[in-house]
Structure formats: structure tokens, C-alpha cells
Amino acid sequence: MLQIEHLTKYYGKFPALQDLNLEIGDRQLHGFVGPNGAGKTTTMRILATLMAPTSGTASVDGVNVVKNAHEARKLIGYMPDFFGTYDNMKCSEYLDFYGRCYRIGAKERARMTAQLLELVQLEDKAEEYVDSLSRGMKQRLCLARSLIHDPKLLILDEPASGMDPRARADMKGILRTLREMGKSVLISSHILPELSEMCDSLTILDHGHLVFSGSVENLSDMMNGNAPLDIRLAEGSGETAVEQAVTCLKELPCVTEILQEEPLLLRVRVDGGEDVCSAVLREMMVRGLPVCDFHRAPMNLEKVFMEVTQDA
Amino acid sequence: MLNPILSFSARRRMRSFRTMLIAAGYTLVLLLLAFFMMQSLMGSYVSIAAANAGVNAYAVLIVAQFALLVLIAPAMTSGAIAGERERRTLELLLVTNTRSFRIVAGKTLESFALLCLLIVCGLPVMCLTMLAGVSLFQILLGEAFLLAVAFAAACVGTLASALSRSTVLAAVLSYLMILAIGVLTAMPMILGYPQRITDVVYDTARYAELTPGGALKMISPVLLMNPGFALVALIQEETRVLNSYMEYREWGRILATWRMMDRAGCGTVALVSSGLIAASGFVLMCVSTLLVRPGKKHRKSGRK
Ligand SMILES: Nc1ncnc2c1ncn2[C@@H]1O[C@H](COP(=O)(O)OP(=O)(O)OP(=O)(O)O)[C@@H](O)[C@H]1O
Ligand SMILES: [Mg+2]
Numbered sequence: 036m037l038q039i040e041h042l043t044k045y046y047g048k049f050p051a052l053q054d055l056n057l058e059i060g061d062r063q064l065h066g067f068v069g070p071n072g073a074g075k076t077t078t079m080r081i082l083a084t085l086m087a088p089t090s091g092t093a094s095v096d097g098v099n100v101v102k103n104a105h106e107a108r109k110l111i112g113y114m115p116d117f118f119g120t121y122d123n124m125k126c127s128e129y130l131d132f133y134g135r136c137y138r139i140g141a142k143e144r145a146r147m148t149a150q151l152l153e154l155v156q157l158e159d160k161a162e163e164y165v166d167s168l169s170r171g172m173k174q175r176l177c178l179a180r181s182l183i184h185d186p187k188l189l190i191l192d193e194p195a196s197g198m199d200p201r202a203r204a205d206m207k208g209i210l211r212t213l214r215e216m217g218k219s220v221l222i223s224s225h226i227l228p229e230l231s232e233m234c235d236s237l238t239i240l241d242h243g244h245l246v247f248s249g250s251v252e253n254l255s256d257m258m259n260g261n262a263p264l265d266i267r268l269a270e271g272s273g274e275t276a277v278e279q280a281v282t283c284l285k286e287l288p289c290v291t292e293i294l295q296e297e298p299l300l301l302r303v304r305v306d307g308g309e310d311v312c313s314a315v316l317r318e319m320m321v322r323g324l325p326v327c328d329f330h331r332a333p334m335n336l337e338k339v340f341m342e343v344t345q346d347a
Numbered sequence: 348m349l350n351p352i353l354s355f356s357a358r359r360r361m362r363s364f365r366t367m368l369i370a371a372g373y374t375l376v377l378l379l380l381a382f383f384m385m386q387s388l389m390g391s392y393v394s395i396a397a398a399n400a401g402v403n404a405y406a407v408l409i410v411a412q413f414a415l416l417v418l419i420a421p422a423m424t425s426g427a428i429a430g431e432r433e434r435r436t437l438e439l440l441l442v443t444n445t446r447s448f449r450i451v452a453g454k455t456l457e458s459f460a461l462l463c464l465l466i467v468c469g470l471p472v473m474c475l476t477m478l479a480g481v482s483l484f485q486i487l488l489g490e491a492f493l494l495a496v497a498f499a500a501a502c503v504g505t506l507a508s509a510l511s512r513s514t515v516l517a518a519v520l521s522y523l524m525i526l527a528i529g530v531l532t533a534m535p536m537i538l539g540y541p542q543r544i545t546d547v548v549y550d551t552a553r554y555a556e557l558t559p560g561g562a563l564k565m566i567s568p569v570l571l572m573n574p575g576f577a578l579v580a581l582i583q584e585e586t587r588v589l590n591s592y593m594e595y596r597e598w599g600r601i602l603a604t605w606r607m608m609d610r611a612g613c614g615t616v617a618l619v620s621s622g623l624i625a626a627s628g629f630v631l632m633c634v635s636t637l638l639v640r641p642g643k644k645h646r647k648s649g650r651k
Contacts, residue, residue: 085438108444119436123359135351136443184443 036061036219037082037188042091044077044243051077052243054091059221059236064214066230067223069240070344075223076116078240079192082221083113095188112186116193118173120165126176127152127161130183137184144183151179155209171202178209189213191222195229207233227340241344254339264303264312265296266319267328272299280324287315302332352440352453357460366461369423373415373465377472380404380411388479401479406582408476409489412469413578416462416497421521423461424504427454428639429517437639447639455505455632462497466490485585488614492581495621496574499628500525506631509638532573536604548603554610562611563619566604572627577620579605584613 039057043050052074059065067075080086082093084104093100100107120129127148134144152158155175160168168176174194181189195203210220210233224230230237231251239247239254247254268276277299284290284303289311292304305311312331319326360366384404387394428451431437440450473486507521508514544565547553570576583605608616 083442085442105444108442111442113439113442115435115438117435119434119439121355121359121434121436123362124355128355128358132351132355133439133443135355136440136445180439 039093043089045089064220064234066234066237068227073240074243110187112181112189114181114191134183155179171198189220265332266301268299269325269327272325350453356457374468377469401476405476405481420500424458425517426514427505428508429511429514448636451635458501492621495625499624502628502631506635509635535567535570545603548606559611571620572623580613580616
């Protein structure tokens with residue numbers, strides 16, 4: 036559906052995006068995550084044919100977005116990270132207006148407008164002015180706008196920002212419906228856990244570089260593989276016990292990092308899987324250290340996000 | 348299919364209270380002017396001097412409408428493209444494969460339509476002067492001139508708007524552009540006019556030979572593009588205000604041009620001039636088209 040090859044964008048001398056390669060299949064919900072300034076909007080604007088890349092190409096359904104922008108626009112629905120609404124315009128007119136800009140016939144337009152307002156649950160607001168809508172409603176209206184010409188690929192730039200939890204849940208529902216309708220969706224966000232719940236695959240960007248790309252399971256597997264060990268010593272064991280534990284761990288070659296989180300809690304990074312962990316525990320037991328809790332701290336996605344983006 | 352940018356912008360405009368206020372204000376100003384100019388005609392006894400009131404009222408109304416249109420147009424059109432940029436809806440329009448020309452034409456025609464509305468509001472007031480003997484033809488000629496000016500003003504406003512990032516900047520720029528156009532096109536008059544025109548005008552024999560068409564050709568086309576010049580032609584046609592000055596040779600080039608204008612027929616000059624004004628407006632509109640492109644003006648301003 037979407038293929039991005041060596042996409043690079045410089046603003047003057049500033050590299051906003053460097054050599055991005057990505058492929059998204061049909062009927063896929065693909066998440067695009069990264070901190071502020073990662074280059075998400077830059078990528079999406081290039082895909083939406085609003086900006087030419089410095090180098091590299093991208094194609095949607097085989098249509099090159101750089102060289103054949105005219106055709107590509109028919110396949111792409113773009114929802115930017117701002118509203119772009121008019122004053123003194125009603126919701127149904129707003130959709131009708133863009134429908135006419137796309138040169139959709141009157142009958143089809145009326146049908147689409149009604150159908151889309153229903154999809155984004157704004158049927159009862161059809162005759163109200165766009166100005167009077169709440170932020171979340173405006174966002175949903177803009178989503179409807181990006182769908183008016185029945186595009187194959189949807190590019191949504193932070194569609195859920197500023198929404199309350201219920202509205203976010205609704206948005207997820209809408210996106211699932213869209214996937215069922217056979218559309219591919221590229222959606223960006225700052226919040227990894229939110230995306231991971233609904234996306235089939237994910238891309239993490241940082242400072243214009245691709246940090247991770249793959250399915251959500253892959254990401255957590257990858258991260259859990261080197262999740263740190265939390266080792267707690269029994270209450271009442273003195274400082275000497277802690278020192279002994281630290282020296283013991285330092286002697287083990289598989290331990291790469293030791294952090295004293297709390298007086299009695301050590302967070303240890305090990306190089307290896309579960310067998311290595313058990314070896315560590317065995318060694319500590321042999322030395323008679325007062326270990327009362329020993330487990331691998333599960334990584335949550337927020338931590339993963341922080342971890343992945345900090346050292347790029 | 349009617350240009351959606353035209354129809355939807357117009358609909359939005361008509362929904363705003365400001366539009367009604369402007370139309371009402373415009374009509375009121377004209378009515379008051381007509382009232383004061385034609386008061387002398389309203390009594391039971393009408394003097395000879397008062398008979399001229401209708402003719403003078405015509406001149407005043409045309410000048411007033413011209414001034415009001417030129418004042419209002421920039422304020423009305425400044426939002427055309429700059430407003431779309433401010434709201435960032437321009438990009439959204441461009442991704443719909445709407446061509447720049449369609450956007451610019453829609454926006455210009457929408458501003459023009461509003462100015463037409465004002466002109467139509469002023470029409471009944473203009474017709475009052477018919478009571479004092481101004482001909483229908485003369486009124487239609489005046490309206491044609493006003494329409495041409497309104498169209499050109501809308502085009503200038505849209506061009507200024509296409510050049511600017513903000514609505515306020517666009518309004519300021521379009522006032523400046525209108526002023527510049529007024530001054531630049533009056534240059535032939537101010538800077539001295541080719542010798543050949545004075546040669547003909549003050550040579551009785553050659554002046555007598557001159558056909559109206561020939562006279563028209565002798566007037567600089569740049570000057571014909573000046574709305575002020577067209578305005579003078581229009582008023583001269585009706586009021587002959589210039590006649591008393593025509594005898595003074597010292598007025599030199601300026602008078603020469605006016606006499607040439609008289610020879611060509613003031614009505615014709617006004618009509619040709621209006622046509623040229625509208626045509627140059629169209630050229631400006633095409634120039635604006637080149638300025639409406641995606642990405643060009645995008646800068647990350649005022650974002651989180
Ligand atoms: N028009 C521009 N001119 C110069 N630099 C720009 C421009 N647009 C973006 N940048 C820079 O490019 C980088 C990437 O910006 P981009 O908007 O793509 O980030 P983002 O991932 O969308 O961030 P956010 O989460 O804040 O929306 C930023 O460092 C930004 O400063
Ligand atoms: Mg962004």
C-alpha cells in the first residue's frame with residue numbers, strides 16, 4: 036500500500052528526516068511514534084504531497100507521491116495536526132464543500148456526507164456551525180473530511196491529541212471500522228501505549244531516524260529480552276549485606292549494570308536470557324545473601340518509549 | 348459545476364453580520380449625499396441654479412461610490428488567500444487537487460460579488476438623479492465604470508492577499524498597491540505628455556481634422572488605465588465641468604489631454620477606460636495564481 040524508500044528531508048541544513056525506509060501493507064493500521072520534533076509531521080506532509088523530500092521517494096499503491104502528486108492525492112486522505120475549519124459554515128456544508136472540491140457528484144456527495152457524519156457520530160450536529168463544536172468533535176469532523184473522497188490510505192497526524200479518554204476510545208473504534216472498510220491507516224502519536232493497543236505495526240522515530248519498526252509484539256519481546264532484574268534484600272539486612280551483594284554481582288561477567296534504586300533494592304542489567312538470570316540467583320544463594328525478592332521487572336510501553344528514544 | 352470556493356465563501360460572507368452592516372452603511376452614506384445635493388429640487392419653487400443640482404448629484408454620487416469601493420475592497424478581500432493561510436485551509440484545498448486558478452478565481456469573484464452587491468444597493472440612489480434630468484445611459488455608463496473598478500479592486504486585493512501571510516498585512520499591502528497603481532498610471536499626465544498631443548490640440552486645423560477614433564488613439568493607454576482619469580471622463584460627459592478651464596492654454600499638457608478626451612467623446616473614453624481597468628484586473632488575478640502553491644509559505648509558526 037505504502038512504500039517509503041530512503042526518504043530524507045533537510046530544512047536548510049537541519050536534517051528533519053534521514054533515510055527513512057518503511058512499508059505498510061493493505062488493511063494495516065500502522066502507528067508512527069516519536070517525541071516532539073522526531074519528524075512525524077514532516078514525513079506525513081511529504082506523503083500528503085504538500086512538501087517535496089530532499090531525496091528519496093514514496094509511493095502509494097504504486098503511485099509516486101513526489102512525481103505523480105495529482106494521482107496520489109486521490110488515493111490519500113490527509114488529516115493534519117490542526118483543524119483547518121471555516122467560520123460561518125455548518126458541519127454538513129463543510130463536508131459538502133470538500134466533496135465539491137474533489138469534484139464528487141451531488142448524489143454521491145450527499146450519501147458520503149450522511150454516511151461519514153454517522154461514522155464519526157456527528158449526525159445530530161450536521162446543521163450546527165463548525166465553530167460551535169468542541170475540540171474532539173472538530174477532530175472527528177476533520178477525520179470525516181479526510182474520508183470524503185473514499186481514499187485508500189489515511190494519513191492521520193495526531194488525531195487523538197487533546198481528546199478525553201472516552202473520545203480516544205471512540206476514535207479507536209472508528210479506526211477499527213475504517214480498517215474493516217479496507218483502508219490502510221498511518222497514524223501518528225506521542226503516546227506509544229495508546230497506539231500499541233490498536234495498531235498492527237509500529238514505527239518509532241527519533242530525531243529523524245528510524246529507531247524501531249515492526250509489530251507491537253516484536254517491540255515488547257525485544258524490550259523484555261533486556262528488561263532489568265529487580266533484586267530486593269530482606270528487611271533488616273545491613274549495609275554490609277548490600278555491599279556484599281554488589282561485589283558478588285560485579286564479579287559475574289554477565290552483569291552489565293548495577294543501580295541502587297532504594298537502600299535495599301538493586302536494579303541489575305544482565306546480558307542474556309532466563310538461564311543467565313537463574314545463574315545470578317544461584318550465585319547469590321551460594322554466597323548466602325539475604326535475597327527476598329528476585330524478578331524481572333516487566334517493561335511497560337511507556338518505559339520502552341523512553342528507553343528507545345533516549346539514546347538515538 | 349459552480350466553483351465551490353466562490354459559492355461557499357459567498358455563503359459564509361452573507362452569514363456574517365458585518366456584511367449587512369457594510370451594505371447598510373454604504374447605502375445610507377449615498378442616500379444622505381443625494382439628499383443634500385438634491386435638497387434644492389425638493390421645494391415647491393425651483394430656481395434655475397437648482398436645475399443643475401441633479402447633474403452635480405450624479406458627479407458626487409459617482410465619486411463617492413468610487414471612493415467607498417476603493418476603501419472597502421481591500422478590507423473585504425484581504426482575507427481571500429491570507430485568511431486561508433492563517434486558518435491553514437489552503438493546504439487542505441490543494442490536496443483536493445483544486446487548481447490554484449480555481450482557488451484564486453473563486454476568491455476574487457466572491458469579493459467582486461460582494462462589491463457588486465454594494466453597487467446594486469447604490470443603484471436606486473443613483474436613479475434618483477434621473478428625476479433631475481440625468482439620462483439612463485449616463486447612469487448605466489457610471490455603473491459599468493463602478494463594476495470595472497470593483498473587479499480590479501477585488502483583483503488587487505486578492506493579489507495582495509496571495510502575497511501576504513496575514514490578513515492585516517494583506518489589507519495594508521492592498522491599500523498601498525491601489526495607491527501605487529493610481530499614482531503610476533497617472534504618470535503620463537504628471538510627467539509630461541508626448542509633444543505630439545499638444546501639437547495637435549493647439550493646431551486648429553489639425554484639431555478640426557481629428558476623428559474621435561484618432562483622438563482616442565492619441566491618449567496614452569497607461570492613462571486610460573487610471574480610474575481617476577475614467578472618473579473625470581465620466582463626470583465631464585455629464586457636467587462639462589472642465590469646459591470653463593479649457594480656454595487657459597497655461598494648463599498645458601493636462602488641458603491638452605482633456606481636450607483630446609473631449610474630442611474622442613467622454614463616454615467612449617470612460618467605457619474604454621473601464622474595459623482596460625477590468626482587463627488589467629484579470630491580469631493581476633492570473634499573477635496571483637502563481638503565488639498559490641503548496642509548501643511555499645509553510646513555516647512552523649505559533650505551534651506547540
Ligand atoms: N518548516 C520548517 N522549517 C524548518 N524546520 C522545520 C520545519 N518544520 C519542521 N522543522 C523541524 O523539523 C523537525 C521535525 O519536525 P516535525 O514537525 O516533523 O516533528 P514531529 O515529529 O511532528 O513533532 P511533534 O510531535 O511536535 O508534532 C523539528 O526539529 C522541527 O524543528
Ligand atoms: Mg507533528
